[in-house]
Amino acid sequence: MQWKNVLSTMKPYKPGRSIEEVKKTYRLDNVAKLASNENPYGCSSTVTEFLMSAALPFEIYPDGHGATLRTKLARKHDVEESSILFGNGSDEIISIISRALLDENVHTIMPTPSFPQYAHNAKIEGANITEIPLKDTYHDLNDFIGAINDRTSIIWVCNPNNPTGSLIPSDELESFLEQVPENILVVLDEAYFEYVTDPEHVDSITLLDRFPNILVLRTFSKAYGLASFRIGYAVGSSKIITELNKVRNPFNNNTLAVAVASEALDDDGFIEKCRKLNEIQRERYKSFAFETGLHMFDSETNFVLMEVPTDADEASEFLLQHGYIVRSGNALGTPGFVRITIGSEEQNTGLLEAFTLLLQEKGR
Template sequence: MKWKTALEEMKPYKPGRSIEDVKRTYGLTHIVKLASNENPYGTSQEVLDYLDQNPLQYEIYPDGHSSRLRKKLAEKHGVSEESILFGNGSDEIITIICRALLDEGKHTIMATPTFPQYAHNAKIEGAAITEIPLKDGLHDLDAFLKAITKDTTVIWICNPNNPTGTLMPVGEIVDFLHHVPEDVLVVLDEAYFEYITDDQHVDSISLLEQLNNIIVLRTFSKAYGLASMRLGYGIAHPAVVTPLNKVRNPFNNNSLAVAVAEVAVQDKEFIEKCRSLNDQQRMRFKQFAAHHGLHMFDSQTNFVLIQVPSDADEASEFLLQQGYIVRSGNALGTPGYIRVTVGTEQQNDGFFTAFDKFLQQGGSHEE
């Protein structure tokens, strides 16, 4: 087979350990998955009620325009319906952007570490990649500006950033955007937007009123608790959305995903509850880290990146044996740290107990 040469040094995405796999391997009966930043509170009761009461016509193709959901999201965000691009998860929108704007001879800029699918898809398209190291856990936007060349077509900003959970001040982003050439698309990936509690943060969608070269990505996979449905969307000026729609596959969102998203987006109370509960539990992680003298990045998401006093793989393996699935920072570009989804109060109680055992075994930084 005459594969693209870029694939030779690439690896397929490796998902984390499943609950059933961990049960079998370690002989455990109770497992808590805190590795994939899913919503531990599930999804809206209104969604569950809808699924019980509304059967689908399985033989009928989905509405390729997602008309009802499009209308609801346009009203929610105060944008035109033509400003919305749907994807099979925001992952697919990242792929669409790369297919539309990147190829050999083109250049893209992103942070490191950040969400790996930006670089993954850019490599497949043969584009040149500049990765700018984070500065104190945040995007170094001055370095981004210096890295722009005549061949730059896409810049990626994950905000809050994954895996650090850190949030860029909106003022810095606005200043940066006004210095980016108008023919360079800036992707503001805001998968964790609904978890932000910083009262100084401004909704980036409002920036579309003054800037035509940005696209804001959102998803139903995180706070809405619909990760299995694979539904994300981007909001941009119609002049950006129209070319991207030429790359998008027809019927890329299934009927069930669109139908439940129409219900979920209306349940504001559920999102507010999840944001509040997550903030309370996130504070417990901050207090735990401070008590043990462990560094933890200031998170505005439903996960934390917390320091471990030894190898991250070793820490992850120990916690796995205790029944807690987390992500080792060795796989995320953050050695010496683990990424932990903020669970429910009960889940976090157990996690802290397991982490304490690890610290007692391996030694903590506690003075």
């Protein structure tokens, strides 16, 4: 087989351990998965009710246009329907963008540590990559500007950033966008947008008229609680969306996923409830970090990056043995920390009790 040479330097994505696997391995009755930033409150009751009664034509190909969902999203964001691109999760949209714009002759800029799929897809396409280290957990936008050259095609901005949870102040983001040449696509990956509580934060979609070279990514996998349905979307200028649609597979979203997302979009109350509950529980982690003298990055998401008193893999294993699946920072480019999804009140109480035992055992 004539594989691309770069594949020999890469590894397949390694999914986290499942609840059932952990129960079996450690002989536990109760396990909380707090590793993948899923919504602990599930999804809207309107979705549950819909699934119980839906009668969909499964023998027919999906609506490749996603008409009903497209109309609702266009109305919600006050954009043209032609400004929306659907993907099989945001992951696929990142792949579509990379396939459309990157090759061995172009250059792309991204933060590190951040969502690994930017670099993963850029490597597959053979692009020249510049990774800009975070500065005090934030994107160093000045260095982003300094890294631009005449071959730069895409700049990736993860906002809020994964795995740190940090949010770029809106005025700084707008100042940055003013300095980026119009022929460079700026991808604003906003998977955790619905969890942001900063009152000064500006919805990036409202910036499209001023900055037609931006593309905003959103997802139904996080706050909407629809991770298993794999549906995300991008909002940008019709011109950009048209080009990306040339790369998109014709039926990349299945009928059920589109129908469910359309139902979920109607329940703003559910999203507001989840945002408030998440903020309350996020403050618990902040207080715990302060009381124990641990460093925790400021977060505007449904996860926190918490310092641990030992190796991150060792700490993750300890918490695993107590029934809590978290993500080791060693796998995220943040050694000495673990990323913890903010769960329900009960889940967080148990996790913090287990974390306290970790501190006691490791002498802190």
